[in-house]
Amino acid sequence: MDLGQQLRGVDVGPSALRYAGLARQLKELGYRVEDSGNIDVAIRDAHRGRDFHEPIRISCERIYAEVRKCVDEGHLPIVMGGDHSIAIGTIGGATHLRAVGVVWIDAHADFNTPATSPSGNVHGMPLAILCGHGPASLLHVGRAGAKITPDDVVLISLRAIDRSEGQQLRNQQFGVYTMREVDEQGIGAVTRAALDRLKHHDRLHVSLDMDSIDPMFAPGVGTPVPGGLNTREGHLLMELLSEDGRVSSIDIVEINPLLDERNRTAELAAQLLASLLGKTIL
Numbered sequence: 001m002d003l004g005q006q007l008r009g010v011d012v013g014p015s016a017l018r019y020a021g022l023a024r025q026l027k028e029l030g031y032r033v034e035d036s037g038n039i040d041v042a043i044r045d046a047h048r049g050r051d052f053h054e055p056i057r058i059s060c061e062r063i064y065a066e067v068r069k070c071v072d073e074g075h076l077p078i079v080m081g082g083d084h085s086i087a088i089g090t091i092g093g094a095t096h097l098r099a100v101g102v103v104w105i106d107a108h109a110d111f112n113t114p115a116t117s118p119s120g121n122v123h124g125m126p127l128a129i130l131c132g133h134g135p136a137s138l139l140h141v142g143r144a145g146a147k148i149t150p151d152d153v154v155l156i157s158l159r160a161i162d163r164s165e166g167q168q169l170r171n172q173q174f175g176v177y178t179m180r181e182v183d184e185q186g187i188g189a190v191t192r193a194a195l196d197r198l199k200h201h202d203r204l205h206v207s208l209d210m211d212s213i214d215p216m217f218a219p220g221v222g223t224p225v226p227g228g229l230n231t232r233e234g235h236l237l238m239e240l241l242s243e244d245g246r247v248s249s250i251d252i253v254e255i256n257p258l259l260d261e262r263n264r265t266a267e268l269a270a271q272l273l274a275s276l277l278g279k280t281i282l
Contacts, residue, residue, distance in 0.1 A: 001041045001059050003052040004085030004123035007222040009258030014038060014080035016220075016257040016266035022078075025274040034075075039063055041082075053137045056085055056122055063089025064142035068096045071249060078273065081253030083123040083222075084110055087207050091130055092142040094205045094249040101201030102153045103194065103241065106209040107225040109158055109165040109176075116164040123254075127153070131172075150174045152201070154194040156237070157182065157212035160225045179227055187233040191240040203248040206241060206276060210254050210269055218268055220260025231268065238275035247276065 002011035023033045039062045042055035063079060067090050070077040079090045084106070094100050104110070110127040113134045117124055128134045131153075132146030139145065154175035161169070161178075169176055175197040177190045185193075198204060215224035217231045229237070241247055252273060255266050271279075 001039075001056070001082040001086055002044055003042065003056050003059070004083040004126075005121045005222055006119070007256065007259070008044075009256040010081070010083050010222060010254060011041070011044075012257050013082055013253070013255035013266070016255055016260070016263055017080050017252070017270055020263055020266040020270040022080075022270040022273060025270055025279070026277060029274065029278050031277065036066065039066065052122065053135050056088075057137050057141060060086065060089035060092070060138070060141045064093040064096075067093030067249065068142070069093075072097070076247075076277075077249050079249075079251040081251060081255070084207075084209055084253045085122040085126050086253060087126040087251055088129050088138060088141050090249065090251040091205055091207065092147045094203075095147050096142065098203075099148070099152060099201060100248070101198035101204045101246070102148055103198070103204055103206045104153055104155045105157050105207065105212045105237070106155065107157060107160050107211045107228055108209070108223065109155060109161050109169060111165045111168055112162060116162065118162065127155075128168075152198075154197055156190060156194060157229055159227050160223075179229075182229070182233070187229065187236050188240065191237050195240070195244050202246060204241070204244070204246040205249045205251075206247055208250070208252045208269075208272065208276075210252070210265055213265075213268065218265040220256050220258075220263075220265030221254050222256050222259065223254070234268075234272055235275045238272050239280065242276050242278050250276065 041059045112124045150172040156177045159179040211221040214228035
């Protein structure tokens with residue numbers, strides 16, 4: 001889905017991940033992999049007007065239903081984006097029956113609303129929407145109201161936060177670990193602290209935005225911000241989440257092959273997902 005932002009190309013992120021060999025890598029780890037194909041999404045050029053809230057809602061309803069079904073059947077869904085607005089559906093579906101802890105790995109907080117967003121792009125709003133703040137048309141995807149609370153969420157790798165977002169994050173006491181904490185404490189200590197903050201949950205959803213990685217290593221994203229995680233920090237973060245044993249659903253977003261260099265970002269994304277699902281050095 002490319003409806004939550006303005007740059008073209010992020011809608012073919014899933015194809016790039018497939019081409020990078022994600023399914024093969026997971027099969028080599030012993031998983032049985034079933035590719036359910038793509039969710040039907042409105043074609044951007046065919047949609048009249050600039051308000052994409054309704055086609056985003058429809059697509060997220062479909063994502064919600066697929067993730068809910070997958071979780072209900074005891075499977076582990078990996079939802080491949082597309083822009084980060086897909087998380088409205090993925091986390092909604094993952095939390096349909098019971099609460100889930102959310103590890104939000106991103107350069108941005110994605111906690112804007114139409115009243116605070118400089119751009120109006122929905123991919124900067126999904127965390128706010130999931131917490132019950134934002135466009136009425138998107139607050140009730142799958143079921144009415146908020147799907148998670150600040151106590152359910154930790155944010156890792158933040159380094160580009162709008163002033164209004166920062167105030168809301170402080171007011172609502174989210175678990176926030178910016179790149180300053182990563183630099184001062186190391187990604188290992190930050191990850192362990194984040195997991196400890198979510199110890200009241202027995203299941204975790206990982207929402208991985210590839211702009212959390214420094215653009216030196218992951219250039220194929222629409223909103224690159226220097227100073228992010230390096231490749232080894234990204235893998236250690238994934239490995240520690242895997243060792244924790246609670247990851248039960250995943251989304252990976254914002255891969256834009258049109259901005260990439262020979263599919264580097266998608267290849268790294270596939271490798272990070274393999275680490276998240278158990279691949280180790282030895």
